Amino acid sequence: MTASPLLSVSALRKSFGGIHALDGVSFELEPGEVHALVGENGAGKSTLIKVLSGVHLFDAGDITLDGAPYRPASPHAAKLAGIQVVHQEFNLLNDLSVAENISIEAMPKTRLGLLDRAEMNRRARAALDAIGLSDVDVTTPVRQLGIAHRQLIEIARALQSESRILILDEPTATLTERETERLFEIVAGIKAKGVTVVFVSHHLDEVFGICDRVTVFRNGETITTQLITDVTPADVVRSMVGRTLEDAQHSGADAHASTEVALNVDGLRTTANPTGTPVSFDLKRGEILGIAGLVGAGRTEVLRAIFGADPKLEGHVRLDGRALRINGPRDAIAAGIGFVTEDRKEEGLILDMPISANSSLVDLGAVSRRGLLNFGKEREMAARAGAQLKLKYGKLSDHAASLSGGNQQKVVLAKWLAKTPKILLLDEPTRGVDVGAKAEIYGILRDLVAQGMSMIVVSSELPELITLCDRIMVMAGQEIQGTLARADYSQERILHLAYGQTQTEERIPA
Amino acid sequence: MSAVDITPHSPEKTSMSIRSVINNAGIGIALLLMILFFSVASEHFLSANNITNILTQITINLVLAVGMTFVILIGGIDLSVGSVMAFAAVVAGKAITLPGLGATELIILAVLAGVLAGMICGILNGVVSAYWSLPSFIITLGMLNIARGAALQISGAQTIYSFPFAFEEFGSMLIYGVPVVFLVALALVVIAWFVLNRTVFGRLIYGIGNNEEAVRLAGHPVFWYKVAAFSICGLTAGIAAIIYMARLNISSPIAGIGFELNAIAAVIIGGTSLSGGRGSVIGTLLGAFIIGVLANGLILIGLSDFVRQMITGLVIVIAVILDHYRAKYSAS
Numbered sequence: 142m143t144a145s146p147l148l149s150v151s152a153l154r155k156s157f158g159g160i161h162a163l164d165g166v167s168f169e170l171e172p173g174e175v176h177a178l179v180g181e182n183g184a185g186k187s188t189l190i191k192v193l194s195g196v197h198l199f200d201a202g203d204i205t206l207d208g209a210p211y212r213p214a215s216p217h218a219a220k221l222a223g224i225q226v227v228h229q230e231f232n233l234l235n236d237l238s239v240a241e242n243i244s245i246e247a248m249p250k251t252r253l254g255l256l257d258r259a260e261m262n263r264r265a266r267a268a269l270d271a272i273g274l275s276d277v278d279v280t281t282p283v284r285q286l287g288i289a290h291r292q293l294i295e296i297a298r299a300l301q302s303e304s305r306i307l308i309l310d311e312p313t314a315t316l317t318e319r320e321t322e323r324l325f326e327i328v329a330g331i332k333a334k335g336v337t338v339v340f341v342s343h344h345l346d347e348v349f350g351i352c353d354r355v356t357v358f359r360n361g362e363t364i365t366t367q368l369i370t371d372v373t374p375a376d377v378v379r380s381m382v383g384r385t386l387e388d389a390q391h392s393g394a395d396a397h398a399s400t401e402v403a404l405n406v407d408g409l410r411t412t413a414n415p416t417g418t419p420v421s422f423d424l425k426r427g428e429i430l431g432i433a434g435l436v437g438a439g440r441t442e443v444l445r446a447i448f449g450a451d452p453k454l455e456g457h458v459r460l461d462g463r464a465l466r467i468n469g470p471r472d473a474i475a476a477g478i479g480f481v482t483e484d485r486k487e488e489g490l491i492l493d494m495p496i497s498a499n500s501s502l503v504d505l506g507a508v509s510r511r512g513l514l515n516f517g518k519e520r521e522m523a524a525r526a527g528a529q530l531k532l533k534y535g536k537l538s539d540h541a542a543s544l545s546g547g548n549q550q551k552v553v554l555a556k557w558l559a560k561t562p563k564i565l566l567l568d569e570p571t572r573g574v575d576v577g578a579k580a581e582i583y584g585i586l587r588d589l590v591a592q593g594m595s596m597i598v599v600s601s602e603l604p605e606l607i608t609l610c611d612r613i614m615v616m617a618g619q620e621i622q623g624t625l626a627r628a629d630y631s632q633e634r635i636l637h638l639a640y641g642q643t644q645t646e647e648r649i650p651a
Numbered sequence: 652m653s654a655v656d657i658t659p660h661s662p663e664k665t666s667m668s669i670r671s672v673i674n675n676a677g678i679g680i681a682l683l684l685m686i687l688f689f690s691v692a693s694e695h696f697l698s699a700n701n702i703t704n705i706l707t708q709i710t711i712n713l714v715l716a717v718g719m720t721f722v723i724l725i726g727g728i729d730l731s732v733g734s735v736m737a738f739a740a741v742v743a744g745k746a747i748t749l750p751g752l753g754a755t756e757l758i759i760l761a762v763l764a765g766v767l768a769g770m771i772c773g774i775l776n777g778v779v780s781a782y783w784s785l786p787s788f789i790i791t792l793g794m795l796n797i798a799r800g801a802a803l804q805i806s807g808a809q810t811i812y813s814f815p816f817a818f819e820e821f822g823s824m825l826i827y828g829v830p831v832v833f834l835v836a837l838a839l840v841v842i843a844w845f846v847l848n849r850t851v852f853g854r855l856i857y858g859i860g861n862n863e864e865a866v867r868l869a870g871h872p873v874f875w876y877k878v879a880a881f882s883i884c885g886l887t888a889g890i891a892a893i894i895y896m897a898r899l900n901i902s903s904p905i906a907g908i909g910f911e912l913n914a915i916a917a918v919i920i921g922g923t924s925l926s927g928g929r930g931s932v933i934g935t936l937l938g939a940f941i942i943g944v945l946a947n948g949l950i951l952i953g954l955s956d957f958v959r960q961m962i963t964g965l966v967i968v969i970a971v972i973l974d975h976y977r978a979k980y981s982a983s
Contacts, residue, residue: 408694450868474870488868491861493928498854503868556869 145208147172147337148193148306153202155188160546160573162188163199164361175338177327177348177369180381181601186341190308190357194226195219220246223305226285226373227295227312233283240265240279243298244269268301269294272327289320296327300336308330308339313347325351332422341437345374345640357381362459375633381633402462403565403595404447410457411442414619419456422614422621424564424595429586431610432599436640439619440599441483448473448480460564474503479557480549483568483599489553492542496534497523499541499552509620526555529589531581547571547578554585565589568599576582583609617640658687660722667868684872685941689948696951699828707898709943711736711891713836713936716921717843718773718887718934721880723918724857725849726927727787729778729881731794731909735772737903738798739892742768743812744902747818753813761818765896768890772798777878778939787881791941793850795911802904814896822897832894839865842849843932855881860927916963917942920970922977941966 146169149641155163163185168592170176178186191197195213204211206222218589234243249260265279274293292312299307308327313321326465328338328351342348344468348355349369356366357380364380404424412508413455414420424430432440446453449467458465460476467473473480482488497516500523501508508519523537530551534544541552550570557565571579586609590596600606600641607611607630614624615638622638689696709762716731722729743765747757776794778786824831847853855876858866867873891910896902920936942963949959 192830387869448868469870470868471870471872482868488864491865491928493861494858498858500857502865505851505854505871512850512852514849514854516853528662 146170148211149203149205150189153189153192154206155192155199155201161361162577163202163542164191166202166358166361166363168356168363168366169338170337171354173279173332174353175332175340175351176350178341178358179348179355179377184358184381185361187310188361190310190339190341190491193219193224193306193308196206199226211435220302225304225306226308226310227292227299229311231295232289233295236282238280238282239269239277239286239294242283242294243268243279243301245298246302247480253615258483263303265297268297272297272329289323289373289418292316293327296331299330304336306337306339308341310341312345313342313344313587319398320433321336321347325379327512345377348377355437371454378636382636389469390432392588397632399426399428403460404597405429405449405457405459405462406461407442407445407457408456408460408624409443411439411446411619412451413439413442415454417618418620420619420621421456421618422624424597425611426595427590427593428612429590429610430477430597431606432597432616433603433606433635434622437603438578438616438639440616441568442619443562443570443616444480444599445595446562448478448566450482456641458547462524469518474560474562475516477563479503479560479592480567481557481565481567481570482551483572485549489556490541490549494546495538496532496541496544496552497537498525500526500555500559503556512565514537522559523555526558527551530555530558531607545575547574547582550574550578551585554582557619558589561594563594565594565596566599567596569601571597571600571602571611579605599645605633606635664899671808672788678920678934678941682937682941682944685944685948689944689951693951696948701947701951702978703828706945707830708947710833710836711895712910712942713833713914714839714887714891714894714938715820715910715941716840716917716935717724717836717932718884719914719918720843720921720930720932721856722787722884723775723915723923723925724856724927724930725877725880726863727877727880728915728925729773729776729787729791730911731772731776731798731964732803732884732891732914733799733912734795734894735885735888736892736910737770737887737905738762738772738802738805739765739769740896740902740906741802741806741811741904743889743896744894745805746812747896748811754817757815758818761896762893762967766886769889769892770882771885772867773882773888774878777881778886780881781877782882783876798847799904804903806902808904810901810902814900817978818897821902822894822900823893832898834892835894835901838938839890840932840981845938847879847932852876860924860929862928865868889923913942916967919974920966922970922974924974925971938970946966 148170150169151167153166154161155162166185166189167352178184178189188197193217194200195211195216196210198214211222213222213224225234234245237245243265244261249257251257262279269275269277270278272293274290274297277286277290277294283294283479285295296307296309304494311322325592327342331535332338340352352369353370354366354368357364357377359381400440401424402423408419409420432443435438442451445451446456447458447467447471449469458467460478465472465476467476470480486492491502497519498523508515508522520537526535527537528534533548541549544552567586571582574582586596598606598609612624612626613630613635615622615635617639625634660797672887682692694702719729719732723908743761746764747860749757749760752760772794776787777787780790826834838955847856855866855871859873860877892902895906915928917938918930918935919935919938919943921926921930921934923934948957949962950956
């Protein structure tokens with residue numbers, strides 16, 4: 142591969158608010174290669190794809206396509222330049238036919254300006270045949286097709302216009318092995334036609350199965366680009382995780398955990414896991430238990446089921462040995478459980494309301510009498526929580542929306558701490574939080590644990606789990622794959638369990 | 652990210668009220684300009700008689716709009732209030748014309764029956780749309796037809812009249828030229844303002860409109876709050892029915908056709924966001940005044956009712972465009 146690069150990205154930067162989503166991304170795409178982008182969640186892959194496909198503009202850096210500057214202002218501009226994305230979520234119109242979906246961007250017209258159905262079906266047929274999908278009837282409504290076929294139809298649609306770069310974002314996440322194999326055959330065919338394929342995946346065995354080169358992302362930066370033949374999966378994992386892991390291991394928390402069981406989860410089955418092995422574990426008093434795993438591994442589902450945010454199918458939750466009947470968040474809060482949710486904007490904060498109103502949301506009883514709000518008391522409570530959590534704000538009456546990510550997260554914490562829960566569930570407690578605030582949040586959590594609170598932390602950042610947790614439980618496929626004690630922490634062991642090697646090994650095409 | 656560490660005491664209550672003052676100031680200025688224009692354009696506009704007229708004319712819309720504000724604040728809509736008002740009026744009309752009771756008993760009975768009938772419709776709207784998470788647009792569209800049909804059925808499509816004298820007198824009573832029925836509406840505005848701004852209930856009404864999931868996960872029974880918002884809307888439709896009967900001395904099963912749209916218009920012109928969570932009942936008061944002043948003033952300066960309708964429509968569209976920019980401004 143010595144030809145001049147088709148696409149070249151150098152020192153690309155992009156921030157959202159104070160968050161650096163891309164912080165120096167550089168890599169090149171050769172014509173006709175299959176290039177993998179890997180990295181932990183939030184490492185910057187999705188943002189890069191959005192920049193390349195014209196969804197976001199970048200702040201600084203250069204992109205050149207065929208040697209000319211490339212800065213797409215809209216998805217349409219990116220498509221005209223020959224860059225197509227097949228997203229994780231399908232963008233198909235389910236009630237329209239396959240042919241209509243494939244032609245949606247440019248419907249063929251007759252001389253009278255009416256839809257030329259025959260031409261449309263002919264083009265769709267050709268597009269499907271081009272990727273070897275000759276068994277699908279183009280007049281079938283998309284709704285009647287399986288997930289795998291829908292994905293392939295998206296690919297056919299992307300390829301029928303003159304595509305030069307096809308970006309597949311986690312294409313195998315919902316596919317069975319056979320479907321994945323078929324997708325790989327199709328990718329090989331596309332590559333043979335000279336189209337460059339960018340392949341984003343969490344499954345390293347797939348990356349090693351079909352890709353020519355791999356670029357590793359970490360914290361918004363590209364760490365390395367290498368020929369797949371020059372590296373091993375272990376090398377890639379090491380680049381993904383970074384050396385912070387070893388450092389973190391030594392700066393670990395003091396063990397406050399007693400032997401007393403605070404929370405016992407027994408035979409829990411969520412709606413996402415109707416048939417697999419149910420989830421059972423103990424949380425000790427004063428312990429921080431981490432749950433590691435990939436997106437979709439079932440970590441959030443477990444927390445939501447414990448808290449009663451979603452109904453559970455079966456299983457028991459015991460707090461201090463007493464069985465709880467939790468039919469909704471109200472019951473969980475009454476029992477002494479708090480839940481810092483994954484997405485503070487969607488589930489945590491009322492962005493258009495003042496900081497003080499947000500921090501009293503869980504414990505409105507404490508700032509009211511007979512249903513009447515006591516604003517003085519509310520401000521007092523918020524100011525106290527603000528001081529305790531080192532919250533940086535202008536006025537307590539400022540809207541939560543005006544705060545930075547880290548301070549917003551502290552407001553969410555303040556809201557739950559108002560009731561001094563016995564158990565605090567935290568889902569991605571530092572997502573989108575800058576480094577300084579992260580350290581502060583870790584400190585706050587450790588203080589609380591020292592006072593006897595127990596926590597379960599779900600995080601996609603391994604260094605976070607390793608610094609914070611006394612034990613780490615690893616999930617994959619909605620089941621617990623193993624639990625590691627602090628002495629046994631190692632990146633390989635966690636990732637080995639998280640990537641559920643036993644399930645995916647068979648997927649490598651022979 | 653420049654910020655002071657701690658500012659323990661800030662003089663104002665909440666920035667929400669400041670923001671609503673700023674928002675309302677804009678609407679208030681628009682209303683003042685309108686009043687100024689009409690008082691120059693027509694010598695009759697500011698006459699005592701005409702002011703009494705305007706206040707009388709906006710009363711029913713204001714009462715309906717107060718309840719509508721609660722529903723729109725939680726991100727819902729109630730298309731049924733006009734029909735529910737007619738239904739409540741027919742129920743109250745049947746009650747007030749019962750034979751063999753004294754005037755006082757009849758009036759109390761009628762008020763209770765009318766208000767209860769309105770509330771029941773509101774509760775049904777709320778329970779059905781909140782329990783099944785269905786769009787209230789469709790559910791209340793159904794109620795619009797059900798309540799209208801019920802009103803026609805119960806009354807046999809006949810207008811009910813001959814009410815006790817004291818009741819009819821109440822409808823036209825003035826205090827210093829101000830209709831008593833308008834004072835009732837104003838009292839409802841004050842109560843609603845208090846509930847929305849000073850109580851836990853009001854806080855959560857705003858919260859649900861802003862971020863329902865956050866409120867649910869904080870352990871609050873979102874379902875009941877939604878039902879409550881719709882029943883308040885039904886309650887005000889019931890009160891509007893009583894005022895309507897007292898003013899016109901009849902109760903007609905075809906009353907209130909299209910009233911829901913005027914009530915929604917008053918709320919939206921008043922700056923309450925159709926997507927919920929943002930707005931105020933003071934805005935609604937000003938919105939109702941704008942619609943009423945426009946209607947009255949445009950007729951006084953000799954424009955036809957058709958032109959009035961066109962201009963009112965235009966004002967609604969302008970209000971929503973302004974709201975779009977307001978939302979954008981507050982998001983950035």
